[in-house]
Amino acid sequence: xxxxxxxxxxxxxxxxxxxxxxxxxxxxxxxxxxxxxxxxxxxxxxxxxxxxxxxxxxxxxxxxxxxxxxxxxxxxxxxxxxxxxxxxxxxxxxxxxxxxxxxxxxxxxxxxxxxxxxxxx
Amino acid sequence: xxxxxxxxxxxxxxxxxxxxxxxxxxxxxxxxxxxxxxxxxxxxxxxxxxxxxxxxxxxxxxxxxxxxxxxxxxxxxxxxxxxxxxxxxxxxxxxxxxxxxxxxxxxxxxxxxxxxxxxxxxxxxxxxxxxxxxxxxxxxxxxxxxxxxxxxxxxxxxxxxxxxxxxxxxxxxxxxxxxxxxxxxxxxxxxxxxxxxxxxxxxxxxxxxxxxxxxxxxxxxxxxxxxxxxxxxxxxxxxxxxxxxxxxxxxxxxxxxxxxxxxxxxxxxxxxxxxxxxxxxxxxxxxxxxxxxxxxxxxxxxxxxxxxxxxxxxxxxxxxxxxxxxxxxxxxxxxxxxxxxxxxxxxxxxxxxxxxxxxxxxxxxxxxxxxxxxxxxxxxxxxxxxxxxxxxxxxxxxxxxxxxxxxxxxxxxxxxxxxxxxxxxxxxxxxxxxxxxxxxxx
Numbered sequence: 093x094x095x096x097x098x099x100x101x102x103x104x105x106x107x108x109x110x111x112x113x114x115x116x117x118x119x120x121x122x123x124x125x126x127x128x129x130x131x132x133x134x135x136x137x138x139x140x141x142x143x144x145x146x147x148x149x150x151x152x153x154x155x156x157x158x159x160x161x162x163x164x165x166x167x168x169x170x171x172x173x174x175x176x177x178x179x180x181x182x183x184x185x186x187x188x189x190x191x192x193x194x195x196x197x198x199x200x201x202x203x204x205x206x207x208x209x210x211x212x213x
Numbered sequence: 214x215x216x217x218x219x220x221x222x223x224x225x226x227x228x229x230x231x232x233x234x235x236x237x238x239x240x241x242x243x244x245x246x247x248x249x250x251x252x253x254x255x256x257x258x259x260x261x262x263x264x265x266x267x268x269x270x271x272x273x274x275x276x277x278x279x280x281x282x283x284x285x286x287x288x289x290x291x292x293x294x295x296x297x298x299x300x301x302x303x304x305x306x307x308x309x310x311x312x313x314x315x316x317x318x319x320x321x322x323x324x325x326x327x328x329x330x331x332x333x334x335x336x337x338x339x340x341x342x343x344x345x346x347x348x349x350x351x352x353x354x355x356x357x358x359x360x361x362x363x364x365x366x367x368x369x370x371x372x373x374x375x376x377x378x379x380x381x382x383x384x385x386x387x388x389x390x391x392x393x394x395x396x397x398x399x400x401x402x403x404x405x406x407x408x409x410x411x412x413x414x415x416x417x418x419x420x421x422x423x424x425x426x427x428x429x430x431x432x433x434x435x436x437x438x439x440x441x442x443x444x445x446x447x448x449x450x451x452x453x454x455x456x457x458x459x460x461x462x463x464x465x466x467x468x469x470x471x472x473x474x475x476x477x478x479x480x481x482x483x484x485x486x487x488x489x490x491x492x493x494x495x496x497x498x499x500x501x502x503x504x505x506x507x508x509x510x511x512x513x514x515x516x517x518x519x520x521x522x523x524x525x526x527x528x529x530x531x532x533x534x535x536x537x538x539x540x541x542x543x544x545x546x547x548x549x550x551x552x553x554x555x556x557x558x559x560x561x562x563x564x565x566x567x568x569x570x571x572x573x574x575x576x577x578x579x580x581x582x583x584x585x586x587x588x589x590x591x592x593x594x595x596x597x598x599x600x601x602x603x604x605x606x607x608x609x610x611x612x613x614x615x616x617x618x619x620x621x622x623x624x625x626x627x628x629x630x631x632x633x634x635x636x637x638x639x640x641x642x643x644x645x646x647x648x649x650x651x652x653x654x655x
Contacts, residue, residue, distance in 0.1 A: 166339070167338075170256055172248075172250070173252075175247070178586065
């Protein structure tokens with residue numbers, strides 16, 4: 093169910109080439125070797141805002157957006173029920189080569205430790 | 214006092230063997246439950262098996278392209294790797310309780326849920342596809358097995374299977390020191406102390422034989438060659454009738470603990486003489502889901518004084534003189550019997566080794582802990598001996614792998630029903646049964 097609040101444009105600033113759920117362009121993010129994830133399109137956006145209470149802080153954080161890409165990426169397995177760091181470590185151990193920078197971000201606590209859907213599903 | 218002649222008896226020394234426990238992967242110690250579902254363990258299983266199968270596929274059919282389920286194109290031959298799901302009409306489903314047409318649901322048979330209409334589906338992260346063709350028989354496979362399939366998508370959207378590749382037996386490490394003398398391991402299961410079926414005299418006879426209190430010097434010499442005893446589950450039968458939600462009277466409370474006390478008395482006698490490993494089974498006071506954690510040592514106040522007494526997990530894996538022995542108390546094979554068809558217990562055991570997974574039906578129909586980072590039931594190194602306890606009858610055979618692996622399969626019968634234990638010779642992996650009878654023919 094997608095209840096779109098009236099101030100949708102306000103709390104989710106659609107930035108060209110940098111909005112939360114779009115395929116990352118290689119020119120901007122090549123340094124972090126992001127992998128385009130399955131199904132990253134407008135339907136993901138609807139699911140994100142359906143919970144009703146906007147989390148304004150996260151949206152403006154580039155790091156959080158990167159972590160959300162990591163959450164969605166199917167290659168690293170399901171994200172629910174595991175902390176992001178545990179999932180990163182599992183990906184590392186299984187030889188999936190997750191982006192190295194993420195470990196630093198998670199350990200320095202610059203992003204949420206749980207996946208985006210934790211507590212919302 | 215002079216005049217008493219004492220026979221000069223050489224003190225018989227029991228033979229020794231080096232023991233190494235390999236149970237770390239089955240012990241639940243650092244895991245914390247954070248609300249995860251079983252998708253995590255299925256992902257770990259699929260990933261590990263798929264990496265392995267991809268490497269095998271290049272030798273199997275090098276010219277056929279590999280793709281994901283979502284990448285299937287109609288009519289194009291390719292290889293897909295994924296987890297099998299068997300759709301079973303008769304499999305009990307919680308939703309049947311809410312079904313309005315109660316009478317249409319057939320009565321559930323306890324022993325087997327198979328039906329001719331069962332069909333297989335292959336699933337990976339991208340999607341699932343129904344499997345067709347006659348190569349893959351639904352009666353052989355169960356949900357949770359990871360395989361590689363060669364075939365093509367039909368117009369109807371099914372995947373017509375032309376060939377199947379299982380992982381096969383895992384690589385086996387040769388034991389470095391080949392023992393030159395006979396050393397025996399005794400496997401028991403289903404002692405069921407405290408049940409009406411069990412005969413305490415039979416178990417006492419077994420204990421006396423193992424500890425050398427039975428027979429003449431020759432027989433004691435044989436007993437001295439027993440280096441290890443493994444008790445594979447269902448060692449007690451707690452009177453469950455007492456646990457009906459009512460407060461227990463004090464005399465009932467002692468009745469509840471009597472079977473374990475009886476077992477401890479006999480275990481102490483064994484542990485005093487020979488190393489013994491005890492594994493939990495489906496009836497024992499341990500956790501329900503696999504891997505079952507070791508029985509609490511405080512249940513055995515007598516035996517725990519001995520360092521030869523070891524309480525182990527189920528499944529249990531250890532090495533004796535370099536010989537790798539792996540086994541369970543029977544839940545994995547019993548579950549396969551309910552959801553697939555086979556000649557005997559040994560055939561199911563062979564399948565689990567070839568699928569490289571001890572219990573493929575976990576967590577679907579067999580309870581297991583929701584691991585997130587690994588699937589502990591994957592068999593990474595092929596054992597030399599593979600045993601399963603609490604089976605209906607004794608059976609054994611040698612399984613040969615495609616790369617020279619040799620595995621001794623042992624199906625251990627329930628002791629309370631058959632009075633039989635299994636004795637394995639570590640030198641040549643030969644196996645025989647030992648029976649204890651207490652009936653006296655008049």
